[in-house]
Amino acid sequence: MFSKKLSRVAIAGIGVALMGxxxxxxxxxxxxxxxxxxxxxxxxxxxxxxxTSSSASSSASTGTGGEGGTIAIITVDxxxxxxxxxxxxxxxxxxxxxxTTTTSAHKNDPDEQQRLMETAINAKVSGILLxxxxxxxxxxxxxxxxxxxxxxxxxxxxxxxxxxxxxxIVSNNAxxxxxxxxxxxEAMNYTGTYVELFGNPSDNNAQVRSDGxxxxxxxxxxxxxxxxxxxxxxxxxxxxxxxALLSAxxxxxxxxxxxxxxxxxxxxAIKAANKIDQIxxxxxxxxQDAVNAVKAGEMVATVVQPxxxxxxxxxxxxxSFIRTGSTGASEEKQAIDxxxxxxxxADTVNNFVISS
Amino acid sequence: MTETxxxxxxxxxxxxxxxxxxxxxSSRFNLNSVLVEGRAxxxxxxxxxxxxxMSENYLTGGNLTSIIKQVAFNAIIALGMLLVILxxxxxxxxxxxxxxxxxxxxxxxxxxxxxxxDAILFPQVWVIVIVSVLVGMLVGYxxxxxxxxxxxxxxxxxxxxxxxxxGLTQVFLxxxxxxxxxxxxxxxxxxxxxxxxASSPLGIPIxxxxxxxxxxxxxxxxxxxxxGRWLYATGSNTRAAQLSGVPVKKVETRIYVLSGxxxxxxxxxxxxxxSSSTADLGQFYELNAIAAVVIxxxxxSGGRGTVRGTIIGALVIGFLANGLVIIxxxxxxxxxxxxxxxxxxxxxDSIQQIAQRRRNARRAVANLRQSTRSTPPPxxx
Numbered sequence: 001m002f003s004k005k006l007s008r009v010a011i012a013g014i015g016v017a018l019m020g021x022x023x024x025x026x027x028x029x030x031x032x033x034x035x036x037x038x039x040x041x042x043x044x045x046x047x048x049x050x051x052t053s054s055s056a057s058s059s060a061s062t063g064t065g066g067e068g069g070t071i072a073i074i075t076v077d078x079x080x081x082x083x084x085x086x087x088x089x090x091x092x093x094x095x096x097x098x099x100t101t102t103t104s105a106h107k108n109d110p111d112e113q114q115r116l117m118e119t120a121i122n123a124k125v126s127g128i129l130l131x132x133x134x135x136x137x138x139x140x141x142x143x144x145x146x147x148x149x150x151x152x153x154x155x156x157x158x159x160x161x162x163x164x165x166x167x168x169i170v171s172n173n174a175x176x177x178x179x180x181x182x183x184x185x186e187a188m189n190y191t192g193t194y195v196e197l198f199g200n201p202s203d204n205n206a207q208v209r210s211d212g213x214x215x216x217x218x219x220x221x222x223x224x225x226x227x228x229x230x231x232x233x234x235x236x237x238x239x240x241x242x243x244a245l246l247s248a249x250x251x252x253x254x255x256x257x258x259x260x261x262x263x264x265x266x267x268x269a270i271k272a273a274n275k276i277d278q279i280x281x282x283x284x285x286x287x288q289d290a291v292n293a294v295k296a297g298e299m300v301a302t303v304v305q306p307x308x309x310x311x312x313x314x315x316x317x318x319x320s321f322i323r324t325g326s327t328g329a330s331e332e333k334q335a336i337d338x339x340x341x342x343x344x345x346a347d348t349v350n351n352f353v354i355s356s
Numbered sequence: 357m358t359e360t361x362x363x364x365x366x367x368x369x370x371x372x373x374x375x376x377x378x379x380x381x382s383s384r385f386n387l388n389s390v391l392v393e394g395r396a397x398x399x400x401x402x403x404x405x406x407x408x409x410m411s412e413n414y415l416t417g418g419n420l421t422s423i424i425k426q427v428a429f430n431a432i433i434a435l436g437m438l439l440v441i442l443x444x445x446x447x448x449x450x451x452x453x454x455x456x457x458x459x460x461x462x463x464x465x466x467x468x469x470x471x472x473x474d475a476i477l478f479p480q481v482w483v484i485v486i487v488s489v490l491v492g493m494l495v496g497y498x499x500x501x502x503x504x505x506x507x508x509x510x511x512x513x514x515x516x517x518x519x520x521x522x523g524l525t526q527v528f529l530x531x532x533x534x535x536x537x538x539x540x541x542x543x544x545x546x547x548x549x550x551x552x553x554a555s556s557p558l559g560i561p562i563x564x565x566x567x568x569x570x571x572x573x574x575x576x577x578x579x580x581x582x583x584g585r586w587l588y589a590t591g592s593n594t595r596a597a598q599l600s601g602v603p604v605k606k607v608e609t610r611i612y613v614l615s616g617x618x619x620x621x622x623x624x625x626x627x628x629x630x631s632s633s634t635a636d637l638g639q640f641y642e643l644n645a646i647a648a649v650v651i652x653x654x655x656x657s658g659g660r661g662t663v664r665g666t667i668i669g670a671l672v673i674g675f676l677a678n679g680l681v682i683i684x685x686x687x688x689x690x691x692x693x694x695x696x697x698x699x700x701x702x703x704x705d706s707i708q709q710i711a712q713r714r715r716n717a718r719r720a721v722a723n724l725r726q727s728t729r730s731t732p733p734p735x736x737x
Contacts, residue, residue: 078526078531079525079526079529079531079635079636080531080635081531081532081533083531084530084531084532087531198687201688227681228687229681229687230687230688234634234636234639235533235630235632235634235636236626236629236630236634236636236637239629239630240422240426241681243425243426244419244422244677244678244681244682245681246418246422247413247414247416247418247678247682248411248413248682248683248684249413250413250418264632265630268629268630268631269422273418287533288532289533289535289632292535292536
């Protein structure tokens, strides 16, 4: 009886172990697809705070004794291709500049961000690269790191305060939304009815993009919005909401989505309804699936945020500040413009990098 | 028609909320059962009628198809959840299992790297599907073993598994969606995934067919097999069931395996539906499934609930969610309404049970008075 129980538990243990082994294989094969991720394959995926604190504490020893010290990279959510590119770029650049790195993710939760930042501060890292969770919410914790003598560079999103972080390098979401909406309006022939898929309402960028779209589209009175749904940046939710919107408004000719994942979900729904020739879809982010959809003519346009370029810049300026006390840039807030992707240049985009 | 909540194994377990002295199918209990299930059905009819009046686009063929598809995803998971809840447990890991299964399937499409060689294996579609479903069942088996054999609380074990499975999903996908590979390649012989798992035989989405088949199987399992009787018995009173010879541990382990299997099926169907394997797939599915089971009249304390009620519960959620979008309710208010409907459904259930218990008590008192008045010892009420 007891041995039988033990054997069952052993089977369970083997099961878990098997899943673990298989998982390692999975991350190996994944990292081979992009050159920059090979150095970080294992690191970035273990983004729970527990993994972070252990790696951060282990890095504390290397931070004091090592050559370049440690840079703590705190991002949003590496399970999304966009932030994966951000993390991979940051790790590769920091490693190239002679630093060791720790990576962690706060999933746009200011509480979690606070914990991760405190961990990094306690570990006395040389510098922090942060993709902040909220423009207001992040000010205090960035201030605390700066007070502790640890320089913080912000990437992708900004805070509503200058003079605290050493650099704030953001992609210009408002500009990106504007150029996307321009291209889409043109494809719509400046007339017709459309619906909007909105991102996670607690994420600042959802509103910024929506406002950017609105600013352009409101110039054309014949373009009329007949519905709006929240799909939380998610593909499956985008598809589900789009199916219902198509039922409610069978005659729409356009869809604007706050990001590519929702747009791709919408395209699935539109294709199922055999209306892909009739409906023009706009995405945002420029992830590879979306770029492929643009190539296939299913998406009118998407907008690439130059996240790789921005991240490289942020790490370089952080490095410069750590070594010389100055970032070398004239402004703290630096906006990098987004790039419009249509059928004309879709071939030049590969994993958020645009080759000219 | 009423499924056998009144048939405890060897007469030891008293179904909570049921008539305590009902040792057969008394007509009164039938009536109550109809009311409990009818409540969800009435809600469904009211919801459908309301939205049909509000919008002419609600009851169209295309919209019904998309509602049924969404309902089926939820209902399949809810059927697994029903078994677990009948047992008095809970399975919070199903949403993550959906994601994990999708990630495993996606990776198998991408090819399996054979260790120590340069060879890459590309399994055929049916192999991929079977392996993925087995992974889901393995997750359930681990849950079941920990819960049944080590006596751990289901809430904690499956909560832990929620994180483990979601983490593994992210490890497998490594920050990249798997999309193009799902189509397969002709020369590798692994094409045809969408042809089956995103198809609509007779115009009805494949997920709905899977739901119907599972509902029939689970219904038979619960009402016509010893396993079903054991399950209701353990859910009503574990100790009594154990004493009367029900293999309690075995039953408990198996239901989590079945729950994992249901989640795995949804994982496969859902990646075919959205034509991509993504890291966030299946988030919060567990909560929708629990809501469907509870709206369908099941008790979270175990021992009470039916397949039919669960399907109706899933239909209520699906028709409501779609209708709110169709008539253009603000997305913020949609959540408020959905939550209120769930609470309302459970509240009505509880009120009915309280009333039923009062009726039973009154009847018992009346019986008692009657029996004390009559001189011979009472044989039966």
